[in-house]
Amino acid sequence: MKIMDEVMKMHVGGKLETGLKNPIRSMEDLSKVYTPGVAKVCQAIAADQDKAYEYTIKKNSVAVVSDGTAVLGLGDIGPKAAMPVMEGKAALFKQFADVDAFPICLDTKDTEEIIAIVKAIAPTFGGINLEDISSPRCFEIEARLKQELDIPVFHDDQHGTAIVVLAGILNALRVCNKDIKNVKIVVNGIGAAGIAVSKMLLHAGAVNLIGVDRQGAINRAVHYDKPHWSEFALITNPHLEIGSLSEVIQGADVFIGLSAPGALKLGDVKRMAADPIVFAMANPTPEIDPEIAGPYVKVMATGRSDFPNQINNVLCFPGIFRGALDCGATEINEDMKLAAAEAISSVINASDLHETYIMPNAFDPRVVERIREAVIRAALKSGVARIVMGERVTTSSLI
Numbered sequence: 001m002k003i004m005d006e007v008m009k010m011h012v013g014g015k016l017e018t019g020l021k022n023p024i025r026s027m028e029d030l031s032k033v034y035t036p037g038v039a040k041v042c043q044a045i046a047a048d049q050d051k052a053y054e055y056t057i058k059k060n061s062v063a064v065v066s067d068g069t070a071v072l073g074l075g076d077i078g079p080k081a082a083m084p085v086m087e088g089k090a091a092l093f094k095q096f097a098d099v100d101a102f103p104i105c106l107d108t109k110d111t112e113e114i115i116a117i118v119k120a121i122a123p124t125f126g127g128i129n130l131e132d133i134s135s136p137r138c139f140e141i142e143a144r145l146k147q148e149l150d151i152p153v154f155h156d157d158q159h160g161t162a163i164v165v166l167a168g169i170l171n172a173l174r175v176c177n178k179d180i181k182n183v184k185i186v187v188n189g190i191g192a193a194g195i196a197v198s199k200m201l202l203h204a205g206a207v208n209l210i211g212v213d214r215q216g217a218i219n220r221a222v223h224y225d226k227p228h229w230s231e232f233a234l235i236t237n238p239h240l241e242i243g244s245l246s247e248v249i250q251g252a253d254v255f256i257g258l259s260a261p262g263a264l265k266l267g268d269v270k271r272m273a274a275d276p277i278v279f280a281m282a283n284p285t286p287e288i289d290p291e292i293a294g295p296y297v298k299v300m301a302t303g304r305s306d307f308p309n310q311i312n313n314v315l316c317f318p319g320i321f322r323g324a325l326d327c328g329a330t331e332i333n334e335d336m337k338l339a340a341a342e343a344i345s346s347v348i349n350a351s352d353l354h355e356t357y358i359m360p361n362a363f364d365p366r367v368v369e370r371i372r373e374a375v376i377r378a379a380l381k382s383g384v385a386r387i388v389m390g391e392r393v394t395t396s397s398l399i
């Protein structure tokens with residue numbers, strides 16, 4: 001009970017506050033930061049919009065946007081109840097990457113309204129981090145905003161998760177001496193995170209990957225009324241396996257849970273292949289208690305901060321936005337995502353790699369440093385960086 005009191009105490013009045021870069025101590029200071037002095041800055045930006053990056057918070061600010069419909073694994077708890085998570089994300093952006101992030105929780109679930117609101121607030125920000133917006137709306141919201149904004153738009157539950165899972169899987173397979181091309185992977189929960197994680201693993205060389213949702217294995221022989229499942233079915237489950245999780249997990253090398261608490265039973269774990277890898281990532285309660293599954297798996301990981309091998313997008317979003325902001329990237333593309341995954345994985349030296357140490361923890365400064373460097377390199381190489389050699393170039397000059 002005590003830990004809960006400490007948790008509630010840490011949230012009294014929220015976790016964030018605004019701050020000043022320079023104190024305002026006199027009428028002279030006031031005349032510079034406010035009228036009349038400020039007018040000159042406004043006119044400079046009005047004459048050249050890119051100067052907003054030089055003279056406002058835009059170059060270092062990110063909006064953490066949610067509608068509260070898929071908060072952690074708690075589901076549709078609404079915008080006000082989502083605030084502690086979004087404030088938490090903003091706090092982690094600042095703590096780990098010195099990014100000024102702002103929680104924006106919207107009292108609407110309407111796709112067009114969300115797109116319109118985010119477009120309208122975009123002038124203030126250097127990037128948009130979408131968070132805990134349920135599928136399938138999250139797919140259209142992200143795709144449309146990426147098309148219509150010239151700043152990075154990144155749905156963290158999809159891509160932040162995909163990046164950290166790939167980093168973890170690369171290292172877990174090294175511990176088990178298995179090759180991604182030859183393993184059977186079962187992904188449980190084919191929503192925002194499950195789809196993005198599966199696509200990233202396929203992109204990294206996985207072949208035998210099966211997605212399972214509440215109704216069982218996703219199979220191309222079945223007609224789905226969800227277009228994202230129809231598309232998913234075409235690129236997964238090459239042996240057309242059918243049935244429940246308990247059936248398709250037979251002989252699986254890897255289980256990745258992006259579903260809900262308790263979805264994986266100990267009997268399921270025992271049916272997996274030798275030296276199984278289990279990433280039970282549902283938050284706050286994983287698909288299986290790691291202490292129950294632990295003795296039966298080679299590598300056990302969860303999304304939580306209080307067990308070893310935390311596989312959580314906190315290892316990704318601070319660094320990837322740090323890199324994107326520092327090179328003025330117009331987007332976060334596939335090359336930058338892959339680079340971020342390899343950077344995270346590289347933090348663990350081969351000699352230190354161990355079944356209880358496959359991922360660095362969020363406080364390891366090398367995580368953000370290496371992601372930032374790798375992401376900037378990938379952005380420059382793929383032509384989406386606007387700051388080259390310290391000079392901001394206009395978007396048009398990138399074409």
Ligand SMILES: NC(=O)c1ccc[n+]([C@@H]2O[C@H](COP(=O)([O-])OP(=O)(O)OC[C@H]3O[C@@H](n4cnc5c(N)ncnc54)[C@H](O)[C@@H]3O)[C@@H](O)[C@H]2O)c1
Nearest residue numbers: 072073189191192193213214258259260282283303312313
């Ligand atoms: N550790 C991390 O960094 C991390 C990152 C993202 C998401 N997650 C967790 O993954 C889960 C899903 O997140 P999301 O954003 O993809 O949500 P989502 O709502 O988009 O997708 C959840 C999917 O899981 C399915 N599902 C629910 N219960 C299931 C069950 N018992 N068996 C099989 N499928 C089931 C739903 O039908 C849905 O398709 C949440 O628990 C979330 O906390 C963890």
Ligand SMILES: O=C(O)C[C@H](O)C(=O)O
Nearest residue numbers: 071072073157283312313
């Ligand atoms: O919020 C987290 O801890 C990770 C992830 O974004 C989630 O929705 O579970």
Ligand SMILES: [Mg+2]
Nearest residue numbers: 072131132157
């Ligand atoms: Mg989330």
